Amino acid sequence: MNPSPNATPARTLTARDGALAGLETPAVVIDRPALEANIALGAAIAHRHKLALRPHIKTHKSPVIAKLQIEAGAAGITASKTDEALVFIEAGIPSITVAYPLIDRAKISRLIRAAKTKGTDLRIVADSAEGIAVLSGEARAQSHRLPVFLKVDVGLHRCGVDPALRGSLDLAAALERAPGLRFAGLLAHAGHAYGAGTPEGVRKIAAEERELLLGFAEKLYQMGIEVREISVGSTPTVILNDDFTGLTEARPGNYVFMDMTQVALGVARPEQVALSVLATVVSRNDRYAIVDAGSKVMSSDRGPHGSDSLRGFDTVFALGEPDAPALGLTRLSEEHGFVEHGGRKLEIGSRVRILPNHACPVANLADRFAVIDAGGGTEYWPIEARGCVR
Structure with a gap:
C-alpha cells in the first residue's frame, strides 16, 4: 500500500512559508498546530x-x-534507555517507565538514585530471572521498593516472555516474591502491527495482544498473583483499536508527530504529520535534484519493525508549490538526498519539505526543532535526550 501523492501536507505550512524561508537548512521543523492536535x-x-x-x-x-x-x-x-530517562527525571517529569529490560546494575543504580532525589515515580520492566535478580539487588542496596512490570511477547518476538509457557508464570511468581520489588503488572509492545499493511490488520493484532495479556493475567490471578496494571504500546494499535477492555495503560510514541508510515497504514492523514525536514536543492542532474539533507539528517530507516508499505525513504514537496504532486527521496548518502524530479524544474537554491517515512530516528539526529506556530512565529526547542543511547 502506498499513499497517493497529494499536496495536502504541503498546504499545512504554506501560510507560514515566510517563516520557513528564513531558516538555515537542513532544519527539522515542527508544525505546532499539528503537534498539539496529535497530543x-x-x-x-x-x-x-x-x-x-x-x-x-x-x-x-x-x-x-x-x-x-x-x-x-x-x-x-515512557523511555527506553537509562540516560534518556535521566534527562526526563532531571526535567521534573513525575512518572517514568523505562520499558527496556535493564541488566546492568550501574545503570539501575543511577536511575534509582536520580528518582529518589527528584521524587520521581520510576517503573522498570524485566523479562528474565537475571534481570529480576539485578533489580532486586540494587533496590535493596538503596532501601527502595521498585515497581517492575513483566514484559510479555505478544508477537514481535523481540523482548518479553512467552505467555503460553509455564516458565513465564513461574517468572511472574519470582518477581512477585523478589525483595525490594513490587510486581506492577504486565507490559507489551505489539510493534509487529507495523507490518500489518491495513487498518484491519492492525486491529486484528491489537485484539490478539489484548487477548494474550488478559489470558495470561487470568492465569496469574488463579495463582493468587494480583495484576494491577496491563500496559500496551504502539501508535497503530492505540489509534486504531476500538476495544481496550481490561487494559489500564497505553504507551504510543509516534502519534505525537505521525509520519508517512502511519499514513500508509491508514493511522493518520497526511496533514497530521507534524514533523518535516526543510532542505535546499544544492545541485541537479538529468535525474535527481540533490538536497542538503542526507542520511545524517533523514535516517536511512524506511520504517519500524519490517514495515514495507512505502517505496524510497521519504515524501518531498516543493516549497511554495502546494498544488504540485509529491516527489520521492529515493537515495541517501551521508550529506546528500536524491530527489527524483521526473523533469520537474527544481532549481538550485529552491527549497523542499521532506516528510519522513519514520519520524523517530530524525529527531535523534538533530539538536533542536524549529517550531512554527499558527501565526508563522518560530521557536527553537532543544532535543535534550538526543544521542542518549546508554
Missing part, C-alpha cells in the same frame, strides 16, 4: 477508554514536548 488526539483516546497515558518519548526526546503531553493529561512518560 490532544492521544489524550482523548486515553480519556475515552479510561486509560493512563504514558507516551513513549523516544519519538521526540524533548522535555518541552513531554510537558505538553503531561499538561494534556498524560500520567507520565
Whole structure:
C-alpha cells in the first residue's frame, strides 16, 4: 500500500512559508498546530477508554514536548534507555517507565538514585530471572521498593516472555516474591502491527495482544498473583483499536508527530504529520535534484519493525508549490538526498519539505526543532535526550 501523492501536507505550512524561508537548512521543523492536535488526539483516546497515558518519548526526546503531553493529561512518560530517562527525571517529569529490560546494575543504580532525589515515580520492566535478580539487588542496596512490570511477547518476538509457557508464570511468581520489588503488572509492545499493511490488520493484532495479556493475567490471578496494571504500546494499535477492555495503560510514541508510515497504514492523514525536514536543492542532474539533507539528517530507516508499505525513504514537496504532486527521496548518502524530479524544474537554491517515512530516528539526529506556530512565529526547542543511547 502506498499513499497517493497529494499536496495536502504541503498546504499545512504554506501560510507560514515566510517563516520557513528564513531558516538555515537542513532544519527539522515542527508544525505546532499539528503537534498539539496529535497530543490532544492521544489524550482523548486515553480519556475515552479510561486509560493512563504514558507516551513513549523516544519519538521526540524533548522535555518541552513531554510537558505538553503531561499538561494534556498524560500520567507520565515512557523511555527506553537509562540516560534518556535521566534527562526526563532531571526535567521534573513525575512518572517514568523505562520499558527496556535493564541488566546492568550501574545503570539501575543511577536511575534509582536520580528518582529518589527528584521524587520521581520510576517503573522498570524485566523479562528474565537475571534481570529480576539485578533489580532486586540494587533496590535493596538503596532501601527502595521498585515497581517492575513483566514484559510479555505478544508477537514481535523481540523482548518479553512467552505467555503460553509455564516458565513465564513461574517468572511472574519470582518477581512477585523478589525483595525490594513490587510486581506492577504486565507490559507489551505489539510493534509487529507495523507490518500489518491495513487498518484491519492492525486491529486484528491489537485484539490478539489484548487477548494474550488478559489470558495470561487470568492465569496469574488463579495463582493468587494480583495484576494491577496491563500496559500496551504502539501508535497503530492505540489509534486504531476500538476495544481496550481490561487494559489500564497505553504507551504510543509516534502519534505525537505521525509520519508517512502511519499514513500508509491508514493511522493518520497526511496533514497530521507534524514533523518535516526543510532542505535546499544544492545541485541537479538529468535525474535527481540533490538536497542538503542526507542520511545524517533523514535516517536511512524506511520504517519500524519490517514495515514495507512505502517505496524510497521519504515524501518531498516543493516549497511554495502546494498544488504540485509529491516527489520521492529515493537515495541517501551521508550529506546528500536524491530527489527524483521526473523533469520537474527544481532549481538550485529552491527549497523542499521532506516528510519522513519514520519520524523517530530524525529527531535523534538533530539538536533542536524549529517550531512554527499558527501565526508563522518560530521557536527553537532543544532535543535534550538526543544521542542518549546508554
